[in-house]
Amino acid sequence: MKLMCGKETLLNFINIVNKAVSSRTTLPILECILLTADQRGFTMTANNLELGIQTAPIDADVLEKGEIAIEAKIFHEIIRRLNGDTVTLETDEKNSITITGGTSRFTIMGQSGDDFPALPDVVQEEAYTLGQNELRNLIRQTIFSISQESTKQILTGELFEMKENALQVVSIDGYRISFRKSPLEHDFTEKSVVVPGKTLTELTKILSQEDEDKVHLYFTDKHVLFDLGMATMVSRLLEGEYVSYENNFTEDFKTKIIIDTNELIQALERASLVSRDNRKTPVRLELKPNVLVITARSDMGTAYEEVPNETDGDEMQIAFNPRYLIEALRAIDDEKVAIRFTGSLSPCTIVPLEGKAYQYLILPLRM
Amino acid sequence: MKLMCGKETLLNFINIVNKAVSSRTTLPILECILLTADQRGFTMTANNLELGIQTAPIDADVLEKGEIAIEAKIFHEIIRRLNGDTVTLETDEKNSITITGGTSRFTIMGQSGDDFPALPDVVQEEAYTLGQNELRNLIRQTIFSISQESTKQILTGELFEMKENALQVVSIDGYRISFRKSPLEHDFTEKSVVVPGKTLTELTKILSQEDEDKVHLYFTDKHVLFDLGMATMVSRLLEGEYVSYENNFTEDFKTKIIIDTNELIQALERASLVSRDNRKTPVRLELKPNVLVITARSDMGTAYEEVPNETDGDEMQIAFNPRYLIEALRAIDDEKVAIRFTGSLSPCTIVPLEGKAYQYLILPLRM
The missing domain is CATH 3.10.150.10 (DNA Polymerase III, subunit A, domain 2)
Structure with a gap:
């Protein structure tokens, strides 16, 4: 792989995928960001097995295709501190990557991209669409009352109910119920799923604060995919029946x-x-x-x-x-x-x- | 004691004396601020036995003299969050204090002022004078290389050498020496003392960033007093011979x-x-x-x-x-x-x- 990319562009996308990087794990590959240059262009992926984020193709000059996984922390720090406007990334056959920019040159040991876990496949068919800032607020305004007790696994997530032309978001911790709803754009099939709290916390950090920016939600039986345009986030869903709350x-x-x-x-x-x-x-x-x-x-x-x-x-x-x-x-x-x-x-x-x-x-x- | 005082005034002075309040101690009285209304007016004092701070008389309407020690943390939080402009403080004979302001009234258990440890007595005779911001910089620019090892007690402080019309500040941790000097105002006796690092760290937090504001330093054999005008800080000095450094x-x-x-x-x-x-x-x-x-x-x-x-x-x-x-x-x-x-x-x-x-x-x- 060899490519050139604007420093600020690269940094912005690292900040996005970073939300899905494991901080403490026994699997070092999960602390990495996967860099991929292929026919789609240059993309980055992170995956902590609970949730994964993949960028859309990033504006870059790809001179040579290839793939490498590099530890997110050092990659982020190096790019953040470089004093040039443009960064050159080049890998060799021994899975090391040379990062050049401004007056600096780093050579960092990476890992083979082959060892990086693939994201779950979510076919993007029926979309549930709303403003990114609207979803950000819905989550922020309910997330505080999810259960912190892992004994009530299902209550550590939020209920997402799509019905009556609206998205209803509910959290319950046994002492209180938080309920918010917001209209959805266009018609859709009714649906009810439970999204892990951790996923939603990370999602709010990358959702735009502009409602003109839309987010599209796609579902399978086990996963949800949030398409934010510049990146997609995939998360597993929590399994089981959520608590019935309406009668309260x-x-x-x-x-x-x-x-x-x-x-x-x-x-x-x-x-x-x-x-x-x-x-x-x-x-x-x-x-x-x-x-x-x-x-x-x-x-x-x-x-x-x-x-x-x-x-x-x-x-x-x-x-x-x-x-x-x-x-x-x-x-x-x-x-x-x-x-x-x-x-x-x-x-x-x-x-x-x-x-x-x-x-x-x-x-x-x-x- | 009964008095009325502006909320912001009171808060500013609490923030100053707070720097000498113990955070973790087996002596609960050291976590308190002593409030005193006497013939001098209204003053506050904190003393963690290493260093103490006493305010100058605070602008207040003293209606009744008296004294009480109140836990600094709760006092600070209450004053900070009151929604009125004026605060009334009133004690009773059972060492409780009623704090009234805006739409709030608090009654908090305090301790007798008699139990509060007196500050060391430093006679303010010969003053060494410089700008507060100048001293703040001298400390900030040297404090990082004091020793962190308590086995070299004397090196956990900074050498203050007053000679040749200047204050020289030195810190040494065994791997490096930091040396700064700054002119002093008017003539003075040569002097050399070692001030504890912790004292200096707290001092920098209350020194003004204006050089027009002066600080006057007074010494006894065992103590230093910093007179900042709106408050005085007293600290013990470290005993022993400082390392000779000039030849390096x-x-x-x-x-x-x-x-x-x-x-x-x-x-x-x-x-x-x-x-x-x-x-x-x-x-x-x-x-x-x-x-x-x-x-x-x-x-x-x-x-x-x-x-x-x-x-x-x-x-x-x-x-x-x-x-x-x-x-x-x-x-x-x-x-x-x-x-x-x-x-x-x-x-x-x-x-x-x-x-x-x-x-x-x-x-x-x-x-």
Whole structure:
């Protein structure tokens, strides 16, 4: 292989495939990026066996075809620090690669491309399409409540439900449910799959922040492929039945408040300060006419907060893990939200003032 | 104690005294800030027994005198997150303090001020004075080569030599010597002390970046006091004789190069990339006519760099730990430096093109 490529171009694509490089593994080849120059042009691939990323052909002058796997970390560092605008990559028959640029020349031992694991094959037939930034937000606004416990394997992923012209994304960790939905472009077959949380975390890092950039989702029984245009990401799906969640949501309430999202976050964060054990001390909410009183108490001391709001319904007292409320509220970009309460021992639900784009359900703590 | 104080003012002073708060200690009182309202006004003090900081009187309305020690972390977090402009602090006879501001009220358990350790008494007689930014730079540009080994206790600090109308700051770790000097204002008695590295690290965080702001240094046999105007820092000194270093510096050379500081740093950093073990792989320098060739080799591969320069003297080959060269060069703000070499097994010395404001001496490695 021999080719020349712009340094910044190369660096951008390395940053993309890097998201699928293993950091700690017993298989050194998984810490590599596969460089390929063939009839398609110059591409790069990374694959940690859970998820893989392959770039689209990269703008480069390919002088000689070939393939090599090079350790991602050193390759990234060298390209990042080169002082020239153009990089020349050249391999020899002993699987070493010479990287030349500016005033530098590196020769690095690589591995044969033949040893690099192939990505799963996903035929790109029926596409589910939405804006990249839209998908990025859907994930960001739900990913925090996936289960961290590997005993509930299926809950370590997010439910992707494609139905009623929309993509619904759901995460549940046993204490709360996060639900978001967003319209999909054109007609499609209904589908329901569970995507691993790790995949989604890495995906958000490479999704564009522009909704004009589209992402197309393709599925097989076992895999999902995200086509971002400049790269595709392939991930296995989680197997098994996801938890049924719809019946937990209700439109009923005994008390509903409309409250400033940011003021409530700030007050909850302050009240959490008297907790020594990483916010596990409950906060008590007292719903009074047009004012929410938040209190917390620990061996360290007490906190008292007042947040004005529009209250509709009865006075009520209810306690929560403040972190759960804060994380849900932080995922909401609206200035104000509605929170529905049905009783001191029943979950509350955070919803938008209008529409049904999201619902966050949180179980209370016993006082 | 009862007083009212601006939130931002209070926060600024907390950030200063915080530098002397213990983070991990078996004595909980050392994790506290002492708040004092007396005839001097409102002041705050922290003391970790190695070093202590006391603020000047803080702009506040003192309604009632008194004293309390409050855990620094919770106090800092509460003040930082309050949403009002003014904070009211009020203690009761049970050593609890009520903090009120904006829509919040906290009551936090404190400790009696009587239990707080007093700062060492340093009579402020003869002052050694220089710009705060000047001292900040002197420390930043030498602190990296203090010894990390507690077996050489005296070398874990920096030598402060006040003589010949200047402050000379020296650090030595056995492999290199960093030397900086800066003029002092007005006449003074010659003096030579060793200040602990930890003290200097914390001091740089609160020294102003303006040279119009002065710092006055006062000494006793065992302590140094830095008067920054808005606060004073007191630290113990390290006891014992510092290493004699002057004879290591020489003006002689077999080869001298004048080289772009930043280009050399970049080339050394790139060459270090082929080292797996955190830059401990030596780099080899080949001094050729007007070009410095830098090479490195490890099981990972090889690096080759060329850096143009003005060479005066013989061709030479010499090897270094690249980190030592990089750290010294990074401490130099000049665009170009001179480097003097006397032989492959002798230290090199990095000096300014003109004057004697700094000297960095680095031992070579055997090739």
